[in-house]
Structures are given as structure tokens and as C-alpha cells.
Amino acid sequence: MKWFQDITSFFIVMSLTSFTKSDCPPGYSYYSSHCFRVYEPGSPLRTWEAALQECISSGGDLPMVDSWRKTMGYIITNYAPRIEGSVPSFWVGVKIDTADEWSSPKWLNGMTFMGPWAPGQPKHVAPPECLAVVPTSMNFQVLSCHQQTTLACQAPLMPVAIHTHHQAGEIEEKETLPEFQVVHIVLGAMVAVLLLLILGLTAYIFRHKLLAHGTSLRIPFLSLTKMPNVENHH
Incomplete structure (x- = not known):
């Protein structure tokens, strides 16, 4: 026995x-099967487009339909004492360029945006309009895309690369x-x-x-x- x-x-x-x-990509942290990068209070605020480009350049994207809740969960778990009262919202991957797009707002990945909205929202502003999520309530609000606010990025887990040597000396990943x-x-x-x-x-x-x-x-x-x-x- x-x-x-x-x-x-x-x-x-x-x-x-x-x-x-x-x-995860450099600068990102693992949380709940995703990779996240949070720009803490005190970091430069960015417009929606600048935030998107910042995420892309670091190997990620703005939070999307399948990960924004986990993004906020990661932020609240790790940064709650520092963001309370100092960070009103984080950009997410939704941009509305024309009034017609409000009939069915889309995430950047093509999925339909379903909310939930913060009280009094959506409160429209001059286009283009972009969405941000309030971390304390996990509800969405409409902001001008030219407004500056905080950002967090998501990224997929990086696959492991295996190097295979061929007879000709070439390396295939x-x-x-x-x-x-x-x-x-x-x-x-x-x-x-x-x-x-x-x-x-x-x-x-x-x-x-x-x-x-x-x-x-x-x-x-x-x-x-x-x-x-x-x-x-x-």
C-alpha cells in the first residue's frame, strides 16, 4: 500500500x-486567463485614439466585450485604494463615429455592445463618441473621443515558440x-x-x-x- x-x-x-x-507581453500581468496592463493614477491621460495606439504598440488592445469585466476585476483587485475617487473611467474598445451607428453600437472586434449603462447614460456629445467604463460601478458612459482619461490594455496569452532546425540551417518557429x-x-x-x-x-x-x-x-x-x-x- x-x-x-x-x-x-x-x-x-x-x-x-x-x-x-x-x-504575457512585457509590461503585462496575468489575471484570470488574460493579460492586463494598467496605467496607474498619475500616468499621462490620453484621448481614445492615443489610448488605442498605446495598447497596440505594447502588444495589446483596449478592453473588449469578452474581457472588460475581467479588466475591471483586475483593476479593482490590485488598484482599488489608489483609483478610488481619482480615476473616473477607463477607455474601452467602442467608438461611434456617426449618429446612425447608435442603432447598434459595435466593439472594435465587431461584437454588438450591450451595456450596462451608468445612470443618465448614454448622454450624447459631439461626434466622434467613445465609451469608457467606470471601475467602481462597472457601468459605461459616453465621452468625446477627444477627451483625455485613463487607460488599461488587454492582451492574449503569448504562445510558446519552438525552434525547429532544418537541414538547410533555417529556423522555423x-x-x-x-x-x-x-x-x-x-x-x-x-x-x-x-x-x-x-x-x-x-x-x-x-x-x-x-x-x-x-x-x-x-x-x-x-x-x-x-x-x-x-x-x-x-
Whole structure:
């Protein structure tokens, strides 16, 4: 049984280990399967276009429909004491150039914007109009794109590059899954093996207990009966 205890301990330790190594662009931090970069209070304020270009140049983008909540969660978790009362809003990836676009506002990735709006919003200004999110309420407001406010950027996890050498001496880079995804796959396989070991050991112990008590158990494809000793009589 020592081997089983050792294997069980190993799997428990591995399953409790936190694999949050950042595969993020330089200057970004890992949080909830995304990469974020926050320009703290005191950093230069930027117009919407300048904020967008700043994010792009650093390898990211303005927060989008699939990540703005996580962006605000990251900001509130890590910067709440410093942003309270000093940072009214952060730019997000929505820009409305004409009044017609208000019939169905779009994120920069083409997804339809659905809110939620801050009280009294949308309050229109002269176009172009851009959206910002209020971190304390996680609601949106309309600002002039020329107005300056704070920004935060999002970025995808960077794939790990594997260098393959060819006979001609050329090097080809192949993209693989981010390291944390590979680790999760390996852990999943390890947990599956552990469960199979536990089930196998449980069945083994159960079978021998039944046989020890002379119990007959009949299950489809399985019959466990303690056989009586048969002595040869001459």
C-alpha cells in the first residue's frame, strides 16, 4: 500500500499547485486567463485614439466585450485604494463615429455592445463618441473621443515558440499552446489516471472482502463466490 500512498500524495500536491506563470507581453500581468496592463493614477491621460495606439504598440488592445469585466476585476483587485475617487473611467474598445451607428453600437472586434449603462447614460456629445467604463460601478458612459482619461490594455496569452532546425540551417518557429494550458492538460490526464487507480483498488478490496466472508455477488459479467475447499478422496 506504500506505493499507492506515494502516488496519491503526488497527485494531490500537483493538483493543488498554482500554475499562473505569465505568458504575457512585457509590461503585462496575468489575471484570470488574460493579460492586463494598467496605467496607474498619475500616468499621462490620453484621448481614445492615443489610448488605442498605446495598447497596440505594447502588444495589446483596449478592453473588449469578452474581457472588460475581467479588466475591471483586475483593476479593482490590485488598484482599488489608489483609483478610488481619482480615476473616473477607463477607455474601452467602442467608438461611434456617426449618429446612425447608435442603432447598434459595435466593439472594435465587431461584437454588438450591450451595456450596462451608468445612470443618465448614454448622454450624447459631439461626434466622434467613445465609451469608457467606470471601475467602481462597472457601468459605461459616453465621452468625446477627444477627451483625455485613463487607460488599461488587454492582451492574449503569448504562445510558446519552438525552434525547429532544418537541414538547410533555417529556423522555423512553431506556435504551441500557452504553458498554462499544457499544464492543465497534463494535470487532467494525471487526475484521470489517479481516479482509475482508486477505482481499481476499491474494486480489489471489495472483491477480497466478499470472498473472505463467503459472500456471493452476482453482477452482469461478474460473479464473485467463495469456493469451498474440495479434498481429494481416494
